[in-house]
Amino acid sequence: MSSGNTILEVKNVTKRFGGLIAVNNVSFKVREREFLGLIGPNGAGKTTLFNCISGLYKPEGGRIIFKGIDITGWPPHKIAMLGIARTFQIVRPLSNLTVLENVAIGALKRTDDIREAIDKAREILKIVGLYDKRHLKAHLLNVIEKKRLELARALATDPELLLLDEVAAGLTPTEVDELLELLRDIHRKGITIIMIEHVMRAVMNIAERIIVLHYGKLIAEGTPEEVSKDPKVIEAYLGGSL
């Protein structure tokens, strides 16, 4: 599925908050059109890593290289313009704007024309299944719908790299399957995806490769089978089933 080129390289990235090291010298590469899973127990530093890549945090050490360009320390909007989009673990809808407006704002990254943006937003809303609720103010949606809105909004920015932060949380198994279908469709379009997930059913079934974080360190890397059998990983999850 993925090509040979590296689209994202994370090199020795370290992020500290006062005395606490949230991300500890993490390095890995992501190939174009790859579907990479990022797992690890709570507090492992996964979201912090995403924040570093998307520019909300500035790492204390290391480099982040996207499409060959060093984006370390770049402001978030510049990184977004380069082609990275993300969803948030704790959803951040633009509450007082409608669902349609939320997604249109995503689409405005690529165009200056409102009409174009709205048309694109409608298409995407149809794909994620929120089209019927497009005129509702975003704060009126339930959490699951808000997550879908996050995804739609991120998609509307036409990204090359999509960072998903726990999009499967709280879904029933059927909903997880629907989501996986959707993600496969998106992936087929050629978008590289990194997915933070706790719902193992989801990530193990869709990711080509998995990296595992624990206390900020990268402790394992490999295919889903390899990782699920890795004793370090099992220990990190305290013997929990994968």
Place this chain on the structure above:
Amino acid sequence: MVSPADLVNAIVSGILVGSVYSLIAMGLALIWGVMNIINFAHGDFMMLGAFIAYWMFRLFGLDPLLCIPLSFGTIFLLGVLVQKGIIDRILEAPLISQIAATFALVLIIRYGAEAWFGPFTRRIVTGYSGEVINLGSIILPLTRLLAFVVSIIVALALYLFLTRTYVGTALRATSQDREAAQLHGINVSAMYKLAFGLGVGIAAIGGVLLSTFYPIYPEMGAYFCLLAFIIVVFGGFGSVFGAYVSGLIIGVTQCVSALFIMPTLKDVVAFLLFILIILFKPTGLFGKGG
């Protein structure tokens, strides 16, 4: 040329007048710390306190210092009422509604007082208003000295209250972590009323002290409120005693800089400092963080 004697006098002056600023600022810091609300009308409660002292003096010849309990009590009660009727309802509202409501209070109290008392400037002149104590070359106006003493006493009383009594500790707990306080059985709603009443009540005491040596007029709240903000931010948002120390510092800065620059400009300096502080170190000197 500025002589050393002038400088020393300026510093002393600054401490004396700063101690009154400190009271006003402490009240603001208390409200801000416990309720996380910016009381723009703070200076106007202070003004009411000053006016109570004035009317008691004018009508009954009551010395302003003796009026302190009355001023405090009245404004405390008023504060509790205002908290209950207005502030409480906007605590969860968006920021702009909160600011709108407190500014509305400013307009109502300040200009309501002006319409009622008249836009005149008044003064309290007691038998000892002009008295001065001379310590060598240091000039200590009696009124300001007394104000300083009272201010220290009030600050001490507040300190004891906050650290040695159950209610005071509950108040501090509420300011640190509202939810945890609730879980410990603290009546947060009552704490809010107490904090607001106490905060504006202490400001009212500051008003009374001011009235002994400073002109009294309805719009006086504006200046001292802005000053109180600067002091509170400088001392560290929410830190009540940081506000006290910082008030003294600001008082000294004011008086010393008045030796060298135009009076108007000393306020410009204060406001510039204010902006610089919130830009670069919003936690202030002693603060727990913005």
Place this chain on the structure above:
Amino acid sequence: MMSTLLEYINMVRRSPIILAISIVLLILPIIFQYLNLPFPANMLFLALMYAIAAMAWNLLTGYTGQLSIGHAIFFGIGAYTTMILMLYYKITPWIGIVISGFMAMIVGLALGVPLFRLRSHWFTLATIASAEIFRLVFMVWPYVGGSAGLQAPIVAPEEKLYYIQYAGPFIYCYIALAILAIELIVLHRIVNSKIGYYLQAIREDENAAAVLGVNVFKYKMIAMAYSAFFTGLAGALYTIRFRFVDPFAVFDLITISVYIVVAGIIGGIYSFIGPLIGAFIFLPITEYVRVEIVARFPRYYGLHVCVVGIILLIISMLLPEGIYGFLEKKGIIKHKFFEEESRVVGGPENE
């Protein structure tokens, strides 16, 4: 030019109410003049002046979420610029007004650089402090007349057109109306464009906006530029009408900055036309009290402001969305004034 005219015509066609209001506003000054009613004419002028300022202010506050209680800065700079150009350089205010707008805009952008680093109430406090700094500096600065201010002398009849000096508020109402019309069209376009959407995204969640590709600082500056520019125009209006500026009047926290905020909140900051409505509601009330009671009995000075406070308190507690917002919510105003009004309730629909 043509497209804005078309847009205005579209606007009017769609809503008979706008047409009615436009006609009324156009005719009112003539009626007042004819019936020799200087008081309502003056009230109309003031309402227009504050409406211009409040609409501009709302771009920064209602749309971008940056609450400013220091807009007196731009008003004052606008007022002083027109006066100085007129007094010292004999430049006609017809040009001076425009330059005032740009001066105010420059000041706004300069202020934005440090101030937009601040979030929420810190930003607001900084705007208040900044306005006070301007007021104090202008009080001691000899070039601008210090605390005495600047007064434009009465000119000879042949120069009256050049200096826009006319008795009574009549002509000034029309100048104000012209400025208001231009402002409404410009703001309306901005608010329905990408800029408008991005500003609202910033208001809702700066970080979410940033990862969506919004250059938050740049767009805040854009909002500031327009906001300061038009508020500066309002200040210039003040100068040509009253021919006297001083720091107490034009940099005043309460009668300029807070009044602007009041207009916005009373009318409704979450709707496009709210601030204008707010200005037209509270200005006449406060002016009435001031002229009928306070001017006659100076002993009660302050009553007119106290009244504003009461109105503000009631509205901010009971109708946080403002009077216009409330009417919209209740469906009393069903008619959307603007087809593509970019407000919180709905958005452009071309279905």
